[in-house]
Amino acid sequence: MVADQTVRCGCCDAPIAVTDRMDIRAMLPDAAIGLPEENLHEITPGLLRVDGLGSFARCLLPVRLSGDLEVVFGVWIKIGDADLDHVAAVWDKRDYVDVVLHGTFANSIIPWGDAILGAPVTAMVQDVDEIPYIEASDDAEFEKLLTDVWDRDHVLSRFAHALPVAVRETIGERWSIERSAGMAARVVETGATQYSGPGRTVFVDELRDPMNRTADEMLAQMLENFPELPPEQIFTTRNGDEIRDARWLTQDVDGEIRHELYGYAIRPGSMMAIVCIHDTPEDHAWAMHVFNSIRNV
Numbered sequence: 001m002v003a004d005q006t007v008r009c010g011c012c013d014a015p016i017a018v019t020d021r022m023d024i025r026a027m028l029p030d031a032a033i034g035l036p037e038e039n040l041h042e043i044t045p046g047l048l049r050v051d052g053l054g055s056f057a058r059c060l061l062p063v064r065l066s067g068d069l070e071v072v073f074g075v076w077i078k079i080g081d082a083d084l085d086h087v088a089a090v091w092d093k094r095d096y097v098d099v100v101l102h103g104t105f106a107n108s109i110i111p112w113g114d115a116i117l118g119a120p121v122t123a124m125v126q127d128v129d130e131i132p133y134i135e136a137s138d139d140a141e142f143e144k145l146l147t148d149v150w151d152r153d154h155v156l157s158r159f160a161h162a163l164p165v166a167v168r169e170t171i172g173e174r175w176s177i178e179r180s181a182g183m184a185a186r187v188v189e190t191g192a193t194q195y196s197g198p199g200r201t202v203f204v205d206e207l208r209d210p211m212n213r214t215a216d217e218m219l220a221q222m223l224e225n226f227p228e229l230p231p232e233q234i235f236t237t238r239n240g241d242e243i244r245d246a247r248w249l250t251q252d253v254d255g256e257i258r259h260e261l262y263g264y265a266i267r268p269g270s271m272m273a274i275v276c277i278h279d280t281p282e283d284h285a286w287a288m289h290v291f292n293s294i295r296n297v
Contacts, residue, residue: 022156022164025074029056029106030117043088046131048076055084057101059123060133061109063145065152069165077103077121077134099125101132105142110158116142160185162197169193170297172206175265175272178293180286199279202290207271215243215266222264222273235288242267246291248284259284263291 032040032050039051046058061073079101090096101123108117119139123132137143153168162184169185170176171193179185183197192205209218226247235246246263259281265272272294276287 020069022069022071023074024071024159026076026107026109029053029076029078030108031106032056043084044091047084047088047091049081049084053078055079055081056106057084057087057103057123058131059101059121060131061145062133063155064149065155066149067152069152071155073107073109074131075109075134076106077101077123078106079103097125097128099132105134105137111155112141112145116145168293168295171204171272172208172270174267174270174296175206176295176297177204177272177274178290180290200283200286201277203275203277205273207273209269209271212269214268215241218266218271219243219245219264222271226262242296244291244294246288248287250281259287261287261291263294265294265296267296 028040029048029050031053032048035050041049041051043049048056048058050056055078056076057079059075059077061075063071063073065071080103083101083103087096087099087101090099103121103123105116105119105121108114116139119137119142121134121139121142122136123134125132134146137146152165156163156165156167157169157179162182163179164181166181167179168176169179179195180197180200180202183195183200183202185193185195188194188203190205192203195202195204223245227249229247229249233248235244237244243266244264245266246261248259248261251258251260259278261274261276261284263274263276265274274291274294276290278284278287
């Protein structure tokens, strides 16, 4: 469960909530998405009857992730009408603790997708103050979901909304980068990936070079029109045939001061380009941390 303490980011000293559990909610059963509201009948906050589809119960699906993390999905299972009536009758009574539900899984959650949709599941009440937990399944894929420990980055990188932990994400075919805690992700019109959070924005993209030029040649092209900067605003390293170059400056954009870092990780034929934009100069350490998190996969 979510702890009530905070720690500070090692790169920028910003407070970050400590958590070993994340909650992600599916608002409706998949089959009910897009139906008119008049077709949806909420019996209780955790019970739903859908015209033409039947009865559904909201349940909790805990999934263990590497790094001692847990993600708990708020999902729906399809149940019998008699089961819905029974749970509704004991919802706020002592007998609620004895509720056991047998149904079929009603959401296709990423990254498991349709492989678990429709799987038979059993859910039980663990706490009278919570909706039931899915605890077992006769389906081999679903049982594996319940019992295995899953790679945190493989799972969490599929979710675009801001998360309370940093996540490593693959960019293009050859690179990966850390998406900072508290930053949402989306793909912009240019095809680049954008991460955004309060006072911070990152644009990142893989650029392929069909001419297969050297890293020095590719960097020279990127810096052709870059303004001259003092040495203390440039960071360059070499490792074999790879070059990493970061440059930062402050600009006045429509009357607002903006701090920008432009970074490149380059290997022959492929480049990871990054732009970090932040409101305060103190966030330069965060921008460098993001740049240094680039990995070749």
